[in-house]
Amino acid sequence: MDYREKLMIRPGAKVSLADIDPGFHGHHESHEKAMPELGETLSEITRLQELLYAEKKHALLVVLQGIDAAGKDGVCWHVIQAMNPQGTAVTGFKQPSHEELAHDFLWRIHKKVPGLGQVGVFNRSHYEDVLVVRVHKLAPKHVWEMRYDAINAFEKGLTKAGVSIVKFFLYISREEQLERFKRRLDDPARRWKISESDYSERELWDDYVAAYEAMLTKCSTKEAPWYVLPSNHKWFRNLAASKIILEALRAMDMKAPEPSVDIDEIRAKYHKAEKDG
Amino acid sequence: MDYREKLMIRPGAKVSLADIDPGFHGHHESHEKAMPELGETLSEITRLQELLYAEKKHALLVVLQGIDAAGKDGVCWHVIQAMNPQGTAVTGFKQPSHEELAHDFLWRIHKKVPGLGQVGVFNRSHYEDVLVVRVHKLAPKHVWEMRYDAINAFEKGLTKAGVSIVKFFLYISREEQLERFKRRLDDPARRWKISESDYSERELWDDYVAAYEAMLTKCSTKEAPWYVLPSNHKWFRNLAASKIILEALRAMDMKAPEPSVDIDEIRAKYHKAEKDG
Numbered sequence: 001m002d003y004r005e006k007l008m009i010r011p012g013a014k015v016s017l018a019d020i021d022p023g024f025h026g027h028h029e030s031h032e033k034a035m036p037e038l039g040e041t042l043s044e045i046t047r048l049q050e051l052l053y054a055e056k057k058h059a060l061l062v063v064l065q066g067i068d069a070a071g072k073d074g075v076c077w078h079v080i081q082a083m084n085p086q087g088t089a090v091t092g093f094k095q096p097s098h099e100e101l102a103h104d105f106l107w108r109i110h111k112k113v114p115g116l117g118q119v120g121v122f123n124r125s126h127y128e129d130v131l132v133v134r135v136h137k138l139a140p141k142h143v144w145e146m147r148y149d150a151i152n153a154f155e156k157g158l159t160k161a162g163v164s165i166v167k168f169f170l171y172i173s174r175e176e177q178l179e180r181f182k183r184r185l186d187d188p189a190r191r192w193k194i195s196e197s198d199y200s201e202r203e204l205w206d207d208y209v210a211a212y213e214a215m216l217t218k219c220s221t222k223e224a225p226w227y228v229l230p231s232n233h234k235w236f237r238n239l240a241a242s243k244i245i246l247e248a249l250r251a252m253d254m255k256a257p258e259p260s261v262d263i264d265e266i267r268a269k270y271h272k273a274e275k276d277g
Numbered sequence: 278m279d280y281r282e283k284l285m286i287r288p289g290a291k292v293s294l295a296d297i298d299p300g301f302h303g304h305h306e307s308h309e310k311a312m313p314e315l316g317e318t319l320s321e322i323t324r325l326q327e328l329l330y331a332e333k334k335h336a337l338l339v340v341l342q343g344i345d346a347a348g349k350d351g352v353c354w355h356v357i358q359a360m361n362p363q364g365t366a367v368t369g370f371k372q373p374s375h376e377e378l379a380h381d382f383l384w385r386i387h388k389k390v391p392g393l394g395q396v397g398v399f400n401r402s403h404y405e406d407v408l409v410v411r412v413h414k415l416a417p418k419h420v421w422e423m424r425y426d427a428i429n430a431f432e433k434g435l436t437k438a439g440v441s442i443v444k445f446f447l448y449i450s451r452e453e454q455l456e457r458f459k460r461r462l463d464d465p466a467r468r469w470k471i472s473e474s475d476y477s478e479r480e481l482w483d484d485y486v487a488a489y490e491a492m493l494t495k496c497s498t499k500e501a502p503w504y505v506l507p508s509n510h511k512w513f514r515n516l517a518a519s520k521i522i523l524e525a526l527r528a529m530d531m532k533a534p535e536p537s538v539d540i541d542e543i544r545a546k547y548h549k550a551e552k553d554g
Contacts, residue, residue: 054469076363085360085367086353086400092363123363182548185540192331192534199547257469263462270476271459 001026003243007227009220015213017228022173024230031235038235041242042082048249049119051256053087056117058252059163062245063122065131065215066170067208068198069180071231072123075168078238079245080121089114092123105129105147106154116162126151130215135207148218155224165224166248168241169216170231174205278303280520284504286497292490294505299450301507308512315512318519319359325526326396328533330364333394335529336440339522340399342408342492343447344485345475346457348508349400352445355515356522357398366391369400382406382424383431393439403428407492412484425495432501442501443525445518446493447508451482 006026009015028034052058062080064072076090091112100108106126114120130151134144155165172180181198184190201208220226227244231237283303286292305311329335339357341349353367368389377385383403391397407428411421432442449457458475461467478485497503504521508514 050466073361073363077361080362081358083362084350084354085357085362085365085398086350086369088362089366090362121362178548185544185548189327189533191540192536194536194538194540194543196538196543199543256466259469259471261471261473263468263471266471266473266476267459267462271455271462 009226015216023232025236049083059114063167070170088119090121159223286503292493300509302513326360328531336391340444347447365396367398436500
């Protein structure tokens with residue numbers, strides 16, 4: 001299945017999350033049955049990321065958004081880890097610092113955009129400025145409302161400069177989130193992550209849904225489309241994310257750079273000589 | 278075997294690389310036989326890096342130095358990849374930019390030091406300023422000669438701030454390097470890496486050895502020791518590097534942070550309620 005086709009938000013389409021099933025898992029019956037395909041996909045990502053690094057004509061930016069416990073860290077672990085850490089940087093955007101707040105909202109983001117040959121992953125991103133900021137009224141409406149256009153223009157500029165942008169919204173159900181919080185509580189190694197605000201944020205679920213829908217509706221563009229990843233099944237989320245990343249890499253149509261030297265000459269000059277000598 | 282004991286340069290010891298066998302592979306007979314131990318070591322690194330990230334009381338800085346083709350990238354692939362990319366950043370230090378050259382040699386390095394909870398890997402580092410700079414006379418002797426003390430003071434300051442520093446010198450023989458260059462030539466996917474200077478640098482082998490020996494002799498300190506990794510066998514290099522990194526993580530004696538909330542209270546308040554409701 002072409003997951004890009006299936007999971008992409010078509011530019012201009014009005015998104016209603018109620019129409020999307022967070023438990024969707026395609027034609028795959030189970031984690032076990034999907035494992036070989038995930039393995040092959042990751043190997044191919046590994047190979048193409050090496051080529052990206054070698055060729056230095058493209059960059060890849062992966063944006064991860066999703067409510068708490070939707071699996072943003074999981075995608076880093078299970079998909080991004082297929083790439084050489086040497087050419088890959090993950091940036092987690094947390095609450096902005098004083099210095100960051102003294103600048104426009106894209107200032108801190110722009111600094112972390114990957115250069116040619118590099119892969120950048122944003123765990124949360126500039127979209128927080130139309131999500132948490134909107135839901136918690138951290139800025140007045142006329143401020144965050146202008147940001148959708150600003151984001152589209154910003155992303156368009158990046159794509160013109162050779163950055164392929166893949167944006168994933170990790171979508172889980174409200175019940176699945178509660179279940180995941182419960183599993184965190186039960187796990188001594190992870191329960192430190194729990195805070196009261198995890199639960200109080202749940203009260204704002206509908207406001208978040210409205211903010212996500214606006215983001216997906218207004219900012220899925222030809223240049224930088226949004227993909228909604230059904231994420232109740234972690235394995236399907238990983239498979240779909242890896243397939244879409246692989247397609248984005250394939251679309252770059254890369255090839256290894258030509259050597260800057262004459263290979264035969266080098267061989268004759270240095271390798272023959274030492275052998276005989 | 279305690280590889281830290283075996284491979285560490287004792288502070289104050291005068292290093293002669295001629296006394297070290299780059300083909301050393303401990304008591305391990307082969308790659309295959311060492312694989313299970315590597316696997317276990319990497320799993321344990323994975324676990325402890327998660328703890329490092331959670332606890333945020335320590336940072337780990339891994340410095341990789343070694344002549345071309347010694348395997349710095351290979352260590353990134355096979356060891357560093359065990360860690361969550363989310364908390365791990367690899368920085369390759371190349372020829373300094375104009376802006377970097379306008380500052381002292383530690384300026385660009387300092388910016389990339391990992392913060393508490395983070396792992397930083399330097400693929401080449403501030404040591405280039407007493408290696409390539411010394412061999413190619415890019416700065417006068419009185420300039421680079423002062424740098425050893427400056428480096429020791431800098432690293433001491435980092436360790437006081439909670440950064441554990443592990444420095445690996447990847448040591449291969451001159452013959453092994455030539456063999457690896459040949460394999461690159463033979464591999465269409467990698468031959469673009471070959472340049473004439475790879476070979477001309479080989480003429481300076483003895484000068485590099487002298488510079489490495491000075492670095493190892495002057496900058497292996499109690500706070501931030503150097504380890505010489507025999508690297509003719511890639512699998513042994515990976516095993517030794519991973520074992521030493523694991524010991525550095527273990528020495529941090531970390532534990533998962535306490536939850537900031539009362540777990541039982543949260544359970545009763547949110548999870549029971551939803552179940553009954």
